[in-house]
Amino acid sequence: MRLESLYQEIILDHYRHPHHAGLREPFDAEVRHVNPVCGDEVTLRVTLKDSDGGLGRGGGARASTVVADVSYDALGCSISQASASVLSDLVIGRPAIEGMKIHDEFLALMQSQGEGVPDEDVLGDAVAFAGVSKFPARIKCALLAWMAWKDATAQATGEREPA
């Protein structure tokens, strides 16, 4: 088995030098997600803004809802840490609805059992995780931060009450 098929250089770079790491204020929602298999955890905060001004809470993300910041504290393996770093790069500054589409695309890639053909225009550095989908035990690692982000964003837009 070639380790490089799982650990692409992009992943190792993000692992060694994570982007946007650390918890920042202010934030609209904070969640803590845990992978019960290995004990890895991520605490993740989301800050939203409305490009029309104001912050429209309630009823989910609107077309004008933009991800102002994602900050996180991740304890875990290279895959889970790199994934949090790539995620924050991808969604900060984008409309939340677009972020959700990236999330869906990434989730589909992870569930593709190595068959998925990632779209670099959508996924950016996250295409490097395509190989992870061949390692069932590691898919949760790659998804941990994404699940946390989706949950936090749903809470911040008022679509979901905090747990």
Added chain:
Amino acid sequence: MTLDVARIRKDFPILERQVHDGTPLIYLDSANTSQKPRRVLDTLADFYERHNANIHRATHQLGEEATQAYEGARARLAAFIGAAEPAEVVFTKNISEAINLVAYAMGNASATGQSGRFALGPGDEIVISEMEHHSNIVPWQLLCQRTGATLRWFGVTADGRLDTSGIDGLITERTKLVAVAHQSNVLGTINPIRALADRAHSAGALVLVDAAQSVPHMPVDVAALGADFLGFTGHKMCGPTGIGALWGRRELLEEMPPFLGGGEMIEDVRMERSTFAPPPHKFEAGTMPIAQVVGLAAAADYLSETGRDAIAGHEHGLITHALEALAGLEGLRILGPTEPVDRGAAISFTVDGVHPHDMSQVLDSRGVAVRAGHHCAWPLHRAMGVQASTRASFYLYNTHDEVDALVAGIGEAQRFFGAGGR
């Protein structure tokens, strides 16, 4: 008596396997589940091919053969652990079910207002330890929630031993049960069960021993340990999955109310209420995993004939080697005793800059199978101040070359992740 490991390895067909297109398998995950010798595999096939029938109720030759094989297996397992009689061995699907059996039976005793040693209520206490597997923590938490009893526990010292310094305040006249592991599945620590049992008994408490990690690896004698209950599981001792056992002292099994209700565990059933069979059948509701019981006895025979002292001696050599070799690696921290004293052959460790998941992935790429994570002992990992660890665990079929392969793989992981080391 020393082990002829080369001959033993020939008994385990899976050890001839290669993984990842041509890498020989180096299986260092036996504390998770052990591999199975040909004799156990043949016994399972032979049972299904020649003797398969339900037990205790089929009035035909196959039924008699199956019953004989099943009850014969009970007698062999009773002898294997030094039980006074076969009826003290109750078959369960694994040790988790064995522990839950006692916990739910105590819950039933409490709910039906029975007095006596199994009934619990507010003010009563159950004592466990911080180094327990989740299966010896969660059932007691649930029991305490149901009954209002209080859960208390021994801590763990920095070097991974049971911290008994507070034992006087911990085991008191309020203690109803002390439940501890004979050997930690993470640290390898072998706990002083006899001394704990004597203390518990002098306080009037019962003692349950989680022997999942000891029965496969060393001679275990329930009378010498001074236990009241002892659980173990088949798949960690060269036996099939889906079968384990609870040993209990006869008078306790007689007094204890049942856990699962159903067929075969009854004496008489009326629409209003039922009475129950004597132990062990009182605790074996429904059709049991018959072939697995017979396979488990074949595994016990295999271990006995190989020699459990010899197995323990061989594993002692492997863990001594591993402790020495790993102690020399930069950035590596061994969780648990670093001296091979009162210590079994499981070794968990962390390596600076390489997460256990990544460590196990690199090792797997070289054919070395280990476990990464919290090994179902999350509170212990928190107590040791780590998120997760990598665990290598040895058994009778492992070699010193395989220990060296582990060490080389750790070095490779350090290089790959640029985490120092050599």
